[in-house]
Amino acid sequence: MDNKYETIIGLEVHTQLDTKSKIFCSCSTEFGSEPNTNTCPVCLGLPGTLPVLNKKAVDYLIITGLALNCEIAFYSKFDRKNYFYPDLPKAYQISQFDLPLAKNGYIKVETEEGIHRIGITRIHLEEDAGKLIHEGSIDQSSGSLVDYNRTGVPLAEIVSEPDIRTPEQAREYLNYLKKTLEYLKVSDCNMEEGSLRCDANISLRLHGNKKFGTKVELKNMNSFKAIEKALAYEQKRQRKMLENDKKIVQETRTWDENKSKTISMRGKEEANDYRYFPEPDLVPLEIDEKWKKDIEERLPELPAVKRKRFIDEYNLPEYDADVITDSRDLADLFENSVSEYKDAKVVSNWIMGEFLRLINEEKTAIEDTKITGQLLAKMLKMIDQDIISSKIAKTVFEEMFYTGKDPEEIVKEKGLKQISDQGELESLVEKIIDENPSVIDDIKNGKDKAVGYLVGQVMKETKGKANPQMVNKMFKEKIK
Amino acid sequence: MINEEEVRYIADLASLKLSEKEVEMFSKQLSDIVDYVEKLDELDTEDIVPTAYTIPVKNVFREDKVKESLSLEKVLKNAPEKQADQFRVPKIIEED
């Protein structure tokens, strides 16, 4: 963009950690339960109760920190963040203030402009608040309803440095985070269910200036697309204002999808004074080297590394590597299959084609499917051995996808074995020749392509089971 | 010294409405308390690490196991108002 202003963006991501129970009590974290059925005296903030920390939440935060190149704090503690809001039963949120569990990390993202390093200021652990439902429209309602099921669900708050310069970088940063969190299996990152939320702040300054301009906060955006669009809009809006010598107001805005613009959320934000102080009901955390090492050993290969390895080791085209490493489950399926069937590109084609087609059609999660890499490999070998045609293989594959049955068994059960018997095929070929004299004439007159039609007839006759190569060869030999 | 403006600010954060008389009274009382606590400044804490906890305990955890929650009846028992199994609260007023 040819202009004299530089854009400064920082992102704050809240992600729900995928523990079974809440962070400070044993209530379930399950999404979609009946209102207030996953609550207890602790998460309702009743007097006299005490929080006890869920170790899994700490483990998840440490592994996230390590994956994002952070230093893990040897000594860490929790603090109370005080504010009044009906979704917060204790009138304070247990969070971390000056001693977060992880800090000083970074990631590298790639956009059309090249590779860009984005610092991660800190990652801390905190509890989520409840859900507030307004009756009717906001200005007409007389009251709100509160469901405290979400209260006390563990969250990791990941704060970036103001290192992001374009909306595209912001998008790539978020994609990278999401993919990483999914690989670590610490969060399902479902934005619709609120398990991943992102706020942004954006300001402009003259190139070369050290001082930041007045920043605007963007909140309540419900997709990465909305975030990118809101940032792009804000970038333009602020530039126009600065060019016209207008002052930017420090405020909170949100993205209005219908109007395709950001709008001010006036009144929402007063100068907040959270009066943090150490949470006296919890004891401090000490993460020693052994604990850190144990978790480090559990770190899976991360998406970018895996992508590069798939290109180097299996000679996969970049596009294939991108698609296959988009999810850890997909990558595992690929590698399990390749370990038993050597042609990686063939495996990749089946995964990107049939497998993802069925996944999209069924709207199911990869981990919930019945197919395994071993089954896929076995099926591909059956194609090579002419036991099934690649067309029939699609039927076999679909059956494996739904049932997890062995391909040999499927072929036997459904009578899908390829017909490669010379005599049987020969009589079929002769029958088709007799039935299509005009096509034969065409071929004799040089229309070679018509052979394909005849092969198709045999395939139809055998419901796809004839060996097409053999049939093709026979026609060519017989029509001369 | 906690002046009256600070008292009003603190009252606001605590969602308390104070009369002018109370503001004056709390200003004096809070100032006295802070002055009293400031006595601690007389101690030399040069070589002492800031302490958030006074007992030498660390790393107390529970395992990630779900246990039964409270019954809905008990959950809502103390609710001043309820509706559709939820707590009903006054409208959140958007301040200008």
Ligand SMILES: [Zn+2]
């Ligand atoms: Zn609870």
